[in-house]
Amino acid sequence: MRNICRRVLFSTMLLTLLLLGHVNRDVYAATVATTEGRVSTNANADQSTSTPTSTSAPTSGNATPPSCAADYWPRQLDTMYNYVDDVMWPCDDFYEYACGNWRAPYQLRARGAHDTLSAVKADNKQQLMAFLLDKQEALEQKDTRSTLQRSENVAVRFFNACVDRVTNEDGFTGRLHSDVEAVALRTYTDELRRISDWPVLNPHWQAIDSNDTLNWGTYLSAELRRFGVQSLWRLLVTSNWQQAEQQIFYISAPAFDLLKPTRNAAQYDSDSEYIYKRYVKYLMLDLGMRVRRAQALASEVVEFEKQLFELVPSASLVLLREPQTLASLAAELPELNLREYFAVVVRDIAVELPNDYADRLLIVADVPYLRKLRDLLKHTKPELLAKYLLVQFLAHFEVRLHDEESYQEQRDYCLQQLHSFLPAELTEIFMRLQYGDTGDAANYMAHTQNALNDIFSQLKMQFERALNATNVFERDALTKSRGMEKLHAMRLLLPQAANTSKAHLPSTITLSDNHDANLLKLWRWRTHSQLNEVLETLLTGRSAPPAYNNYGPLDVNAYYRLKKNAIALPIGILRAPFYHSCLEPAKIYGSFVYILAHELMHGFDYDGLNYDQAGNAVGNWGAKAIIKFGTKSRCYLSERYDDGEVTLNENIADTEGLRLSLETYRRSVGENATLTVEQLKLFFLSFAQTWCGTSASTSNNLHDAHCVRVNNVVSNFEEFTTAYRCGKQSPMNPPYKCSIWSEE
Known part of the structure; x- marks a missing residue:
């Protein structure tokens, strides 16, 4: 065929x-x-000469x-x-x-x-990109800012700050920034210093008793996880495979995205290892290290990650392990200080947690990996672990990862970032681009929702x-x-037509012209939202199923969700040539x-x-x-x-x-x-x-x-x-x- x-x-x-x-x-x-x-x-x-009935x-x-x-x-x-x-x-x-x-x-x-x-996704991109670039000037003019709706204001400000950051160019004036890398790194290093003292950032750093590898490593991993950083293990919030209405934690091995050539690759190779080392080296040079020391640190960090990689079985196995309580898991692996780890992770919702949450909080954990990790950390110096975690923090925010891309690729990256963090705002903009002003868009979406449910x-x-x-x-x-x-x-999850929802950025969060500061805020918000789903499960025994999907206009597909028994239809596919009320049945x-x-x-x-x-x-x-x-x-x-x-x-x-x-x-x-x-x-x-x-x-x-x-x-x-x-x-x-x- x-x-x-x-x-x-x-x-x-x-x-x-x-x-x-x-x-x-x-x-x-x-x-x-x-x-x-x-x-x-x-x-x-x-x-044919017959006329269709519909x-x-x-x-x-x-x-x-x-x-x-x-x-x-x-x-x-x-x-x-x-x-x-x-x-x-x-x-x-x-x-x-x-x-x-x-x-x-x-x-x-x-x-x-x-x-x-x-092609439809590319056209959606093109429409949104043209809108965002057109509105940059409106955002600059303070006297006309009121003409932008909040969703537009938030989206355009985020996008412009991102373009300014990744292209080293002012989105309004077109002038190159000479200190953009220094400003970006300072945003992250200031945040890191608020968390702890770091050997890379402090040349006079010395290990103290409280900085033993297991205790300190657990604490640092937890603090970084509040910003979405997955380091020594991945901590995810998703449905309980035994009771899908519950949102619980899953602990598994890292994805090793930097070490492997692609996420789906089974192994790393010499090329991907070289690229990883070069990336870490340039990060360290930006932090003020000398070349030889930066090269040595890069080799240390990559070799440590290779040791982590060896802890994972080579065979691609997916095992559904029984959920267990935090108290049970902590007792099974006391050296990892998991009670203290989760106390840091859930700090933002601590006042709402029940006193006995450790006996009720469910976790599906890759215990064999955690045991091997415990044994590895016992023989790892605190200084090396701190270096590794610092690199993971900077890499999580993609510092310097897009320096060699073309200008269009960098702008596309910023649009994708906007789509990832603020899909509700981008959906609202896309609806108006497709269907007219707010009233027309709301009417069209209401009509579309009725038709699709039918x-x-x-x-x-x-x-x-x-x-x-x-x-x-x-x-x-x-x-x-x-x-x-x-x-x-089985349910159908459609885009939400409302202009405000819990998926929109809360009014308490204000974005600035500093893209890196915006990312820190948005990752904290995302983590907080995930924790609230776990909190709802703890307090009520279940998490309310979503009434709508939260995909944005760059998702041009449909998705069946096994654990929700629901089909999600993103806004990006609700247009010609797939769906439009004026198309023939x-x-x-x-x-x-x-x-x-x-x-x-x-x-x-x-x-x-x-x-x-x-x-x-x-x-x-x-x-x-x-x-x-x-x-x-x-x-x-x-x-x-x-x-x-x-x-x-x-x-x-x-x-x-x-x-x-x-x-x-x-x-x-x-x-x-x-x-x-x-x-x-x-x-x-x-x-x-x-x-x-x-x-x-x-x-x-x-x-x-x-x-x-x-x-x-x-x-x-x-x-x-x-x-x-x-x-x-x-x-x-x-x-x-x-x-x-x-x-x-």
């Missing part, structure tokens, strides 16, 4: 080049027009639906057909037919666009019909009942609703079946149902699928999700309706064009290449072969078609 995808590459090159001159950028625009009129799917449709996206509620320009859908449809390669016969290679002439515009490729999803309800009802009809549960009524409970409990169901249904199916794949309706890892499917499910899913391991064992869950979610979307679309047209040829063709074309372009990476990828993915999915549909009149010998019409949940 992969060879089929490639065999027309050179024959279509000329058409691709011709297309570049008139790529229609409207596919990336989602502004709401105000003129009247609609055009049905019959515009530019072929081989001509608008599903709607409900009291929110006013936005009006649609008469030319909006025809322009979108024209863009879609511009991507089609008419030279390719769809029954031979549907991906090449649908995407043969797709190419992201240059300005989007420069921002990382390599396929449809990343679609999600329809998907769940259709999948319930499939669960009732399939033979997977024919001899296991209990597992079927549990599957139904999980489906009914076949387009919406073939692309956007398919993405939603794909995520729903992850709740019922080989990972999902191990989690119940509340997100607890219980593995409560019966053996008979598992065997039947395995038998029917074996089709997805056939020779049609590259690396089927690795991509199995995604292959299942792709085909079963698109089938669920198609059946839901069919029922939305009418109880016993038959979709027209045009509707089916537009549906499958919309699906295929969701994956135009190339994957970002082929290593450690759980998905097949886009071309293989598209062709394998449509090959599983009789509706596709009928609509495109594919013969029995056509590559897109194999004799066997995979299906798990379809009616028998």
